[in-house]
């Protein structure tokens with residue numbers, strides 16, 4: 597009889613791979629990124645610092661960060677006529693589906709699609725990190741019959757991303773909140789989308805295919821899609837009382853409440869959610885939307901008392917994006933744009949130390965039938 601290992605539904609707790617990139621240390625309440633703690637990085641660094649950290653293994657100095665930014669800026673533009681792809685899609689196309697299509701189509705323009713070495717993947721990763729924000733923002737504009745917002749070379753990377761989304765140059769404070777959100781979304785060990793990307797890369801398939809699969813994974817509301825669902829729920833609740841009523845209704849109907857719970861943290865608050873909660877507290881005061889902050893806090897309290905469940909990052913990132921004036925349909929694509937970094941680093945690591953993913957099953961069907 598073949599050797600049997602314990603079956604864990606959803607691979608809960610199963611170690612899928614070795615990695616030097618990141619680790620969720622639940623007991624120490626730390627998200628470790630190449631030896632640094634993500635929340636400390638997000639409080640003190642910029643998204644571009646994390647780009648160099650994850651792709652090259654070290655934090656950049658000012659000069660290195662600025663040369664990395666120049667590299668990215670050279671790659672902002674999409675191939676000629678690329679946007680016509682989005683104008684051919686039905687207007688109802690979900691922005692995550694448009695993004696999935698866009699990344700898949702970009703593969704045809706990649707000069708080094710067969711490159712698998714770390715230096716080669718790093719270069720491709722920069723091209724993806726430069727172009728994906730442009731695809732996210734402008735596929736949305738095209739699907740909404742709005743004018744394309746071309747990237748502005750003179751703006752910093754994250755500021756330009758937010759500018760392309762809203763069409764307005766953000767204030768420094770707005771750009772900082774957005775940059776911080778990109779950092780906390782950038783990498784998170786082995787979520788479903790990262791696993792999907794690594795599984796695809798493990799066949800020696802190219803990085804565009806791996807990322808296309810990861811977009812499909814991230815769209816689901818048990819994963820990245822939850823941030824949009826949270827915002828719809830908050831808007832449906834309207835007031836603190838209305839929101840509490842809505843949550844009780846969902847719990848009574850045995851529905852899952854989006855933005856709560858996590859496979860790894862589950863009985864603890866996601867440290868990234870705590871950071872976004874502070875961002876929301878400040879932004880709510882600035883925008884005179886303390887009511888929104890109170891609503892979120894009331895929801896957090898109710899879920900803790902009723903279910904012993906805590907917010908994950910999506911719960912507090914959603915209202916932050918709302919107050920930054922970002923269309924709700926773009927919350928998950930923005931999550932993906934930020935996560936492009938972690939995904940590229942994981943795909944590169946997979947190529948460097950590859951073993952094809954091919955698990956076994958616990959067969960529960962019949963035997964011995966004959967046609």
Ligand SMILES: CC(=O)SCCNC(=O)CCNC(=O)[C@H](O)C(C)(C)COP(=O)(O)OP(=O)(O)OC[C@H]1O[C@@H](n2cnc3c(N)ncnc32)[C@H](O)[C@@H]1OP(=O)(O)O
Nearest residue numbers: 817818819820822852853854855856857858859908909910
């Ligand atoms: C950035 C991110 O991607 S974070 C994840 C974002 N996703 C969400 O916010 C969606 C809502 N949350 C969930 O569905 C879950 O917490 C998950 C999928 C994230 C993780 O859950 P899993 O580890 O698969 O556990 P599972 O879904 O089986 O939940 C375990 C128990 O907690 C309950 N539970 C977990 N999350 C929730 C929730 N958000 N609302 C209500 N009940 C919940 C389940 O109903 C289940 O109860 P039961 O044992 O009585 O059936």
Ligand SMILES: O=C([O-])CC(=O)C(=O)O
Nearest residue numbers: 784786787788859908909
């Ligand atoms: O880790 C997970 O399973 C989901 C998550 O929080 C993320 O991808 O950021």
